[in-house]
Amino acid sequence: xLLWYFLLMETNILKRIFFDHHQHWEKFKRKHGKKIxxxxxxxxxxxxxxxxxxxxxxxxVCEGCHDVRKVPYRCKGRFCTTCSVGESEEWSRLLTExxxxxxxxxxxxxxxxxxxxxxxxxxxxxKDLMDAAAKLLMDFFQKKAKVTPGIIAGLHTFGSRVxxxxxxxxxxxxxxxxxxxxxxxxxxxxxxxxxxxxxAVVLKLIRKGVSEKxxxxxxxxxxEAFTNNGxxxxxxxxxxxxxxxxxxxxxxxxxxxxxxxxxxxxxxDGQYVTFKxxxxxxxxxxxxxxxxxxxxxxxxxHIPDEQFKTIRHYGIYSRRTKKIAKKLLCAWQQSVKRWILxxxxxxxxxxxxxxxxxxxxxxxxxxxxxxxxxxxxxEVCLEDGKLAIKVALGTTTRAYLERVIDDLxxxxxSKEESQKEKSKRTKKEVSNYRQLxxxxxx
Numbered sequence: 001x002l003l004w005y006f007l008l009m010e011t012n013i014l015k016r017i018f019f020d021h022h023q024h025w026e027k028f029k030r031k032h033g034k035k036i037x038x039x040x041x042x043x044x045x046x047x048x049x050x051x052x053x054x055x056x057x058x059x060x061v062c063e064g065c066h067d068v069r070k071v072p073y074r075c076k077g078r079f080c081t082t083c084s085v086g087e088s089e090e091w092s093r094l095l096t097e098x099x100x101x102x103x104x105x106x107x108x109x110x111x112x113x114x115x116x117x118x119x120x121x122x123x124x125x126x127k128d129l130m131d132a133a134a135k136l137l138m139d140f141f142q143k144k145a146k147v148t149p150g151i152i153a154g155l156h157t158f159g160s161r162v163x164x165x166x167x168x169x170x171x172x173x174x175x176x177x178x179x180x181x182x183x184x185x186x187x188x189x190x191x192x193x194x195x196x197x198x199x200a201v202v203l204k205l206i207r208k209g210v211s212e213k214x215x216x217x218x219x220x221x222x223x224e225a226f227t228n229n230g231x232x233x234x235x236x237x238x239x240x241x242x243x244x245x246x247x248x249x250x251x252x253x254x255x256x257x258x259x260x261x262x263x264x265x266x267x268x269d270g271q272y273v274t275f276k277x278x279x280x281x282x283x284x285x286x287x288x289x290x291x292x293x294x295x296x297x298x299x300x301x302h303i304p305d306e307q308f309k310t311i312r313h314y315g316i317y318s319r320r321t322k323k324i325a326k327k328l329l330c331a332w333q334q335s336v337k338r339w340i341l342x343x344x345x346x347x348x349x350x351x352x353x354x355x356x357x358x359x360x361x362x363x364x365x366x367x368x369x370x371x372x373x374x375x376x377x378x379e380v381c382l383e384d385g386k387l388a389i390k391v392a393l394g395t396t397t398r399a400y401l402e403r404v405i406d407d408l409x410x411x412x413x414s415k416e417e418s419q420k421e422k423s424k425r426t427k428k429e430v431s432n433y434r435q436l437x438x439x440x441x442x
Contacts, residue, residue: 013265014081019048022270024292039306043079050075054408056381064372079303084258092252096245100173101340106251107170107237109133111202112225118218119166123305128205130155133168134314136197145186147176151314154255160277162260162298169255177316181328195232259302
């Protein structure tokens with residue numbers, strides 16, 4: 001079982017890039033030191049430990065053949081590729097059930113290329129960027145249609161090449177709630193006007209949000225961003241077609257997607273990483289090869305600051321007004337017999353098992369050998385940095401868990417000792433030692 005687990009971890013190419021025997025992440029930390037934000041170190045190292053049995057697990061035993069299965073805890077970190085995919089899928093599922101069942105537009109607000117580094121150096125401006133984009137649309141709907149729309153905004157700081165490219169994705173209701181509590185549709189967005197207004201808003205928020213000293217340094221960039229974009233900054237909002245729920249789920253997944261998917265990383269040879277991307281200038285798929293240091297540098301820039309919310313709600317979706325808006329909409333739809341809001345439905349997060357089944361895979365708690373069910377028997381977690389039994393259903397389970405803890409602790413001790421001796425060994429000795437260690441884990 002332990003061998004299966006370690007082999008599984010090796011299939012995550014991003015973990016290999018950061019944490020294999022080349023120790024690229026440790027070298028990166030030593031080289032760049034205090035330049036790395038503390039939250040970056042915290043999230044990357046959470047990712048390293050994600051799915052590690054030495055950080056805790058749940059024990060399941062097949063009721064038929066008594067096969068043992070250990071399910072490790074997950075980190076649920078913002079950098080973890082495994083956790084972020086699951087969280088994105090779950091978030092988009094809940095989103096489709098909670099929002100108003102009307103047409104939504106996927107609106108994208110971008111900025112001039114020359115301004116991107118300003119937001120990298122002054123990360124506090126990223127919240128202002130999201131708020132400003134939402135306010136621009138809120139003001140438009142309230143002025144032209146006399147309604148308050150619902151807006152869910154998601155910040156992407158990455159481009160297709162994993163470069164720093166902050167832009168705002170929005171899920172916007174095509175219509176909104178009137179002052180009388182009625183729903184009114186409105187499906188028109190004036191792109192020419194919005195682009196010019198968006199350009200003015202972005203330039204203004206930068207000037208207002210940085211110091212006088214910083215403003216002098218970036219004044220030339222601000223001027224170029226104005227003169228080089230005569231039609232304003234790019235704003236895009238294609239009309240959505242098809243089933244409303246499918247629209248919402250697709251856009252929801254897109255808004256929450258990670259900076260790079262594992263499937264985009266094509267090769268890693270120990271020193272260089274090759275990944276594919278879609279070149280939006282010609283619409284063709286291309287590949288780029290960069291050093292591991294450059295790859296890590298690009299990737300960690302997209303880890304948000306501590307407590308920073310990359311998803312924000314505005315208008316009738318705002319946490320402040322959502323309850324009031326739902327009450328008004330429920331009363332309105334009862335009177336007109338038009339159902340755009342689901343009522344009397346309790347939403348809850350899916351369990352790990354439910355997510356796996358919903359993805360089309362086999363029930364993870366059904367034994368592949370005898371088709372019987374696995375039963376929950378116990379749980380091990382970290383307490384003060386040491387593994388301890390949290391739950392043990394029976395004396396046999398407790399004894400087994402104690403043995404597993406001893407095994408995992410001895411593996412950790414052996415690993416630490418091997419790292420101390422590593423500098424004294426030749427490459428051949430190190431290779432032989434790893435083979436013996438892997439054999440001992442079986």
